[in-house]
Amino acid sequence: MNAGMTMREELEEKLANEFPFMRRGNSYKEQEKSGEIRDLFGAFGCEVGDGWYEVLRGLCHEVAKAYESAGLPVDIVVDRVKEKFGQLRFHYHRVDYDPGIHAIDSLDGRDLQAKPDRSELHQEVTKIVQKWKISSTTVCESCGAAGVLRRDLRWVQTLCQQCYSPRKQKIDEWRLKKEYNDGQRI
Numbered sequence: 736m737n738a739g740m741t742m743r744e745e746l747e748e749k750l751a752n753e754f755p756f757m758r759r760g761n762s763y764k765e766q767e768k769s770g771e772i773r774d775l776f777g778a779f780g781c782e783v784g785d786g787w788y789e790v791l792r793g794l795c796h797e798v799a800k801a802y803e804s805a806g807l808p809v810d811i812v813v814d815r816v817k818e819k820f821g822q823l824r825f826h827y828h829r830v831d832y833d834p835g836i837h838a839i840d841s842l843d844g845r846d847l848q849a850k851p852d853r854s855e856l857h858q859e860v861t862k863i864v865q866k867w868k869i870s871s872t873t874v875c876e877s878c879g880a881a882g883v884l885r886r887d888l889r890w891v892q893t894l895c896q897q898c899y900s901p902r903k904q905k906i907d908e909w910r911l912k913k914e915y916n917d918g919q920r921i
């Protein structure tokens with residue numbers, strides 16, 4: 736379970752314009768027509784609050800930079816961007832980039848040319864994603880101010896004091912009411 740925040744479309748678009756791998760595929764409605772929702776990122780987009788825009792942007796920037804330094808095209812497909820236990824979760828898978836090239840290589844008698852070794856690059860991407868997952872626990876998911884993990888709300892969330900207080904108050908009121916009602920029943 737999570738608090739169910741979603742990023743404003745405008746911010747998502749900004750990310751997609753800056754980082755092509757953040758472009759969403761078919762929407763929920765389009766996928767629904769085929770009878771199956773297979774691409775969750777396409778369907779739901781960035782399932783995190785606006786406050787994590789810079790966190791997500793930092794992650795994407797480092798990923799893009801890693802590929803650029805390696806001189807290779809980005810070969811990840813984003814599967815889902817969401818919050819879990821107050822942390823940013825960035826799920827993706829790798830695709831084989833250009834199988835056509837290897838087919839051509841094999842025509843001139845050489846064995847299938849080894850694909851450029853991307854294992855180090857992929858390890859780096861894993862590290863980047865991990866790093867920003869940790870970083871996200873210091874940024875308010877709602878507004879982007881400095882935040883901390885709050886474990887005493889309905890769900891674990893990373894929030895600043897200002898965004899946390901009203902939520903905490905609501906929870907406390909709800910608990911009091913529940914205790915009162917439970918007490919009445921005895």
Ligand SMILES: [Zn+2]
Binds near residue numbers: 786877878898
């Ligand atoms: Zn906040």
